[in-house]
Amino acid sequence: MGWLDTVASKGAQKLLIEDLKRGKTDEQKKVIDFFLLEQGCISGCVSGCLGRKQISLMEYNQMVANRLNGLNLRERAIEKIGLDESEIEEIPPIVMNGFCFLDDDAYIKIEDDTAVASRFAVSWIFFSATQIYTYTYKFDMTSDDVWETTRDFFYQDITSFTTEQKIVERIDKHLVGCIRKGIEAQKHNYRVDTIQIVVPNDSYRFAMRNSGNLEQSIQAAKSMLRERKFVK
Template sequence: MGALLFILIVAAIVYYTKVYNSPNAKAVRAICKGKTPDQQKVIEYFCKEGCMTKTMDDDEYLSMVRAKRDSLNLRQKALNKIGLDEDEVSEISPATFEGFVYKNAYAKKRANGNWVSSSYQVAWLFFSSTQIYIYRYTFNMDEDKKTESTDEFFYKDVTSFSTSSESEQAHGLGDEKFEVESNKFKMVVPGDQIFVSMDGVADSENIIQAMKQKLREKKM
């Protein structure tokens, strides 16, 4: 009995010094102050280190991101922002692009080699007989932060649709920073280029080809 108690005491000391009281654990706890339980889980997923630590796995995190995305009802939110009924923007089927955004976000490489981050973007594009409307919404999983924007362009003013590989600077715990490459949908208009994350869309090339075809028709 005495030997077992001794082992338990030693294990508790090791856990406290190597895990709970480690520099990493203390830094993570400091960042988590004032956050919601879900936000704390996200921060721990990206930042917590050590063989004796436990965080959610990759699938759990992806499920959490999808659940938040779905709860936002972004297709309807986009239509509300544009101020049009869906039958007014049915020249072709609406297009949606989505994926993680790495700029100024926590990021990590999953077990399968793909990157994820604490920031996620969804974009909806709608097509009327004369204009293209694009709605972008970006939300953060580690804090109460979101950005949204709405733009509209006449077909004649759109130069091109394409894909582009862009490098963004993400960060880890503290001052750690690194570059992450991601695929973007690119829309070029006079004096500007609009980029939208698209790593989360399996048939993005088919969607873009349909958009290119409509743009060619409108410019004839």
């Protein structure tokens, strides 16, 4: 692809992005620009990248945090699963949160070896004497879309409770400057941690941010599962 072809391609990309932003809120438009426009990629060649300054990675993370504030997801989770809190006190619940890298239609961006996605989710796992209950709240930063999902599993039915760490390779290509004719490729690897509960004909899978406390909670859950799986 020649330089002019690349510029034309960028112009078509700009039109596509503008179309995606129709009917969106100001914040959603900023997020779409953040994920789809390349910083400084072609600023002097195609309308100054729409003439707007893109938000930073830090500002995007703050937008996500602001969205989470006030949701009271623990109370919402307990209400959705329809149990009294005293019924789910066998071990402390596991709470997980993370960007939804597993969603094929989510946008992903990597800066300074930090990966973020356009979708974010929080999940709670509660433990009763006989069952595991899960609640997940997922939202999209580029739209008003929200997903709420509840599941419950009997200990006897669970065939596996696993965690997985995966390194994902991503190669991004973009135009270098406006006069030099070239496309630069940059490799960024990012880590995806997941937890999965599998039962016959169903499964629960969630991408999460890993931490020491979370690992301790997961080990406690696995220990309880071993104890309860064969209790009649």
